[in-house]
Amino acid sequence: MSLxxxxxxxxxxxxxxxxxxxxLTHFEYLVLAGLSESPGRSRRMSDLAGFANGSLSxxxxxxxxxxxxxxxxxxxxxxxxxxxxxxxxxxGYEFLVAAAPGHVQTVREYVIDALTPEQLGQLKAIADQxxxxxxxxxxxxx
Amino acid sequence: MSLxxxxxxxxxxxxxxxxxxxxLTHFEYLVLAGLSESPGRSRRMSDLAGFANGSLSxxxxxxxxxxxxxxxxxxxxxxxxxxxxxxxxxxGYEFLVAAAPGHVQTVREYVIDALTPEQLGQLKAIADQxxxxxxxxxxxxx
DNA sequence: GGTGCTGACTTGATGCGTCAACTAACCGCG
DNA sequence: CGCGGTTAGTTGACGCATCAAGTCAGCACC
Numbered sequence: 001m002s003l004x005x006x007x008x009x010x011x012x013x014x015x016x017x018x019x020x021x022x023x024l025t026h027f028e029y030l031v032l033a034g035l036s037e038s039p040g041r042s043r044r045m046s047d048l049a050g051f052a053n054g055s056l057s058x059x060x061x062x063x064x065x066x067x068x069x070x071x072x073x074x075x076x077x078x079x080x081x082x083x084x085x086x087x088x089x090x091x092g093y094e095f096l097v098a099a100a101p102g103h104v105q106t107v108r109e110y111v112i113d114a115l116t117p118e119q120l121g122q123l124k125a126i127a128d129q130x131x132x133x134x135x136x137x138x139x140x141x142x
Numbered sequence: 143m144s145l146x147x148x149x150x151x152x153x154x155x156x157x158x159x160x161x162x163x164x165x166l167t168h169f170e171y172l173v174l175a176g177l178s179e180s181p182g183r184s185r186r187m188s189d190l191a192g193f194a195n196g197s198l199s200x201x202x203x204x205x206x207x208x209x210x211x212x213x214x215x216x217x218x219x220x221x222x223x224x225x226x227x228x229x230x231x232x233x234g235y236e237f238l239v240a241a242a243p244g245h246v247q248t249v250r251e252y253v254i255d256a257l258t259p260e261q262l263g264q265l266k267a268i269a270d271q272x273x274x275x276x277x278x279x280x281x282x283x284x
Numbered sequence: 285g286g287t288g289c290t291g292a293c294t295t296g297a298t299g300c301g302t303c304a305a306c307t308a309a310c311c312g313c314g
Numbered sequence: 315c316g317c318g319g320t321t322a323g324t325t326g327a328c329g330c331a332t333c334a335a336g337t338c339a340g341c342a343c344c
Contacts, residue, residue, distance in 0.1 A: 006269040013276045114275045127148040133256045134155045224322045
């Protein structure tokens with residue numbers, strides 16, 4: 001039952017901080033981050049969706065919003081017209097760079113600092129094991 | 143980062159199961175469960191909200207829906223007209239009883255069975271420590 | 285070289301959560 | 315009493331997620 005509490009409060013708390021300080025959803029943050037660390041700051045939609053653990057549909061909506069804000073642009077791939085590649089704009093990159101430290105800081109505060117190094121190791125093992133049950137077909141990647 | 147995956151997939155997976163099998167949100171489930179284990183199957187709104195870790199507003203909306211479905215009834219308290227007490231109906235109770243085993247089973251499958259007893263202990267400790275950071279003013283209750 | 289199938293998105297409707305505003309009941313105090 | 319303040323709860327508007335349906339490009343086979 002402690003787990004239940006964790007499960008529902010931690011994501012909320014992290015999201016609140018991000019939202020408050022940067023006006024970004026965790027998901028949006030992941031999307032921007034995913035783009036920023038890709039070659040050419042670009043990535044195809046399905047790929048991004050997998051990275052951010054979301055459906056293509058969700059990603060599509062989110063990218064549309066991010067596009068309206070001027071953080072990304074979309075265009076069809078040259079070699080295959082079905083594929084859409086999203087690219088992080090300079091504005092988007094700067095925005096991400098501004099938002100990241102605060103977020104990382106919060107995670108550190110809530111999670112890293114609350115635990116001993118030993119517990120961190122345990123937690124990683126535990127998370128990986130559970131994840132394998134919940135979502136087989138995805139090793140402990142990332 | 144494994145933690146991030148956990149954090150966002152486990153709740154989702156549990157919710158999906160509940161929703162699919164019973165048409166209940168995790169939050170709705172908590173509300174019904176909270177009522178079922180209270181004296182007279184009744185509880186005042188703010189109390190319930192705290193129990194289910196949600197805002198009063200959210201609870202109000204949810205209870206309205208549950209009331210429409212015939213699972214609970216609301217009425218003002220006799221001694222203090224500001225207070226609303228929600229009561230689980232027989233129909234609601236039976237519905238909960240029907241939904242519970244499947245949910246418990248899923249939790250068991252995803253979490254309990256994935257871990258060793260030792261890890262379960264570690265997880266509880268970890269969860270409590272993090273929770274204390276995130277939401278001070280709430281011990282490891284429940 | 286059309287016809288049908290699959291893959292990669294996109295869109296629109298619906299539902300839940302949140303925030304801010306509102307109502308109504310109690311409390312204390314002159 | 316009656317008046318301000320507080321507490322408990324409700325409501326409405328808005329945003330994001332999800333699901334089902336739709337679009338449109340490639341591919342494969344005749």
